[in-house]
Structure formats: structure tokens, C-alpha cells
Amino acid sequence: MRIDIVTIFPEYLDPLRGALLGRAIERGLLSLDVHDLRRWTYDVHKGVDDSPYGGGPGMVMKPQVWGEALDEVCAGEPPRLVVPTPAGRPFTQAMAHEYAGESRLVFACGRYEGIDQRVIDDASTRMRVDEVSIGDYVLVGGEVAVMVMVEAVARLLPGVLGNPLSAEQDSFSDGLLEGPSYTRPEVWRDRAVPDVLRSGNHKAIDRWRRDQAIERTFERRPDLLAALPAESLDKHDRAL
Numbered sequence: 001m002r003i004d005i006v007t008i009f010p011e012y013l014d015p016l017r018g019a020l021l022g023r024a025i026e027r028g029l030l031s032l033d034v035h036d037l038r039r040w041t042y043d044v045h046k047g048v049d050d051s052p053y054g055g056g057p058g059m060v061m062k063p064q065v066w067g068e069a070l071d072e073v074c075a076g077e078p079p080r081l082v083v084p085t086p087a088g089r090p091f092t093q094a095m096a097h098e099y100a101g102e103s104r105l106v107f108a109c110g111r112y113e114g115i116d117q118r119v120i121d122d123a124s125t126r127m128r129v130d131e132v133s134i135g136d137y138v139l140v141g142g143e144v145a146v147m148v149m150v151e152a153v154a155r156l157l158p159g160v161l162g163n164p165l166s167a168e169q170d171s172f173s174d175g176l177l178e179g180p181s182y183t184r185p186e187v188w189r190d191r192a193v194p195d196v197l198r199s200g201n202h203k204a205i206d207r208w209r210r211d212q213a214i215e216r217t218f219e220r221r222p223d224l225l226a227a228l229p230a231e232s233l234d235k236h237d238r239a240l
């Protein structure tokens with residue numbers, strides 16, 4: 001997978017080259033190129049923003065600069081263009097899996113009050129464009145959102161995670177939150193690990209873990225439980 005990111009703060013994305021993702025890049029499992037939007041500016045001040053038509057607070061990012069940048073970065077095999085915005089569709093684990101199946105992703109990091117809408121409209125005539133939000137809160141720009149999405153997608157690529165089972169047992173992968181985890185010591189500050197986890201009875205352990213996941217999902221994310229297909233909860237699950 002080839003990932004390109006366009007931003008006015010390229011150094012913001014440096015942490016993506018560390019640890020797990022850094023090793024995946026070194027192993028050729030994905031390529032990551034970060035581009036400074038100011039490369040496509042055309043005035044002495046390297047301006048990327050201007051006042052909003054219709055008035056209002058803040059500044060809007062200029063369509064000319066973004067248009068030139070995306071023409072060049074998106075050249076070749078048409079990528080999927082992902083534009084983070086608080087007004088976007090919610091980014092979900094299902095979308096992460098969808099993106100992991102793409103051969104090219106380009107992420108456009110806005111700042112200020114966002115990117116002139118015509119940039120998205122123009123790009124949509126040549127490639128698939130998603131305006132996506134990572135949550136119901138307002139950030140200062142798109143870079144943090146892109147780091148979240150790149151990590152969520154990259155970890156799903158074959159070979160990136162040491163143990164592929166980890167991704168299969170993710171929260172949300174079966175529509176439920178994952179339950180609690182424990183490791184040594186057996187007792188810590190007078191709190192013991194649940195007996196079933198030390199029983200060696202793997203059928204009982206699997207049942208206990210599913211019960212914990214359902215109870216936690218019911219308590220914290222009843223919306224996820226309501227969205228589950230009826231057939232995915234058995235009689236025992238419903239009796240909880």
C-alpha cells in the first residue's frame with residue numbers, strides 16, 4: 001500500500017515513522033510519503049489561506065494551492081482521497097478494513113477553518129473522495145486525525161502486526177467491545193485474576209470472555225449492541 005499525506009506541518013507526521021509502522025515501512029509492507037503543501041504555493045509569502053466568502057471567523061485554505069498539490073500527488077493510479085473534517089462521516093473499524101484493501105490512499109490535512117469545498121468537489125470527478133471524522137469533538141487541524149486513521153489501517157495490513165489474531169480479536173471486529181485483560185502476578189494489591197482464566201478450560205474461558213464483552217458493550221456502548229444482527233447473539237447471550 002502506498003500512502004501519501006499532504007500537510008503544512010510535515011513534521012507533525014514524523015511519529016508515523018517510529019516503532020511498528022516504521023518497521024513495516026522498512027520491510028516494504030507500505031510506503032509513506034509526506035508532502036509540504038507550501039511546495040505548491042506561488043507567492044513570496046507561500047500563502048495557503050484566505051478570508052472566507054460570506055464572512056465569518058478564521059480563514060479558509062485556498063483551492064489553487066490544494067488543486068495543484070492533489071493534481072501532482074494523486075497522479076498515476078487514482079487513489080482514494082481521505083479528507084478529515086469534523087463534518088465528515090464517522091471513521092469506523094469497518095472503514096479501516098475497507099481502506100486497508102486499497103492500493104493507494106492520499107490524506108489531505110486541512111488547517112484553519114478547512115479546505116475550500118471546490119477542492120473536494122473537483123477531486124471527486126477523478127477519484128473516490130471521503131470526508132471523514134474521527135469523533136465528535138473539534139481539533140485544530142487534520143494531522144492528528146490522519147495519524148489515527150493511518151495507524152488503524154496500517155495495523156490491518158498483512159505482516160504488520162506480529163500476531164494476526166490481535167486484529168481479528170479487536171474491539172468492534174465482532175461488533176462488541178473487548179473485555180478486560182489480565183497478566184501476572186496472580187494477585188496484585190489483593191485483587192486476584194478471575195479463576196476461570198487460570199482454569200485451563202478453554203471453552204469456559206471463551207464463554208467468560210464473550211460474556212464480559214457483551215456486558216461491557218451493554219454498559220458502555222448500547223448502540224453497538226442494538227446494531228448487532230439478531231443472529232449474532234445466541235440464547236445464552238440474550239439471557240445476560
Ligand SMILES: CN1CCC[C@H](Cn2ccc3ccc(-c4n[nH]c(N)c4C#N)cc32)C1
Pocket residue numbers: 084085086088109110111112113114115132133134135136137138139140141142143145
Ligand atoms: C472551528 N473550526 C471548525 C472546523 C474545523 C477547524 C479545524 N480543522 C481544520 C481542518 C480540520 C480537519 C479535521 C478536524 C477535526 N476536528 N475534529 C475531528 N473529529 C476532526 C477530524 N477528522 C478539524 C479541522 C476548526
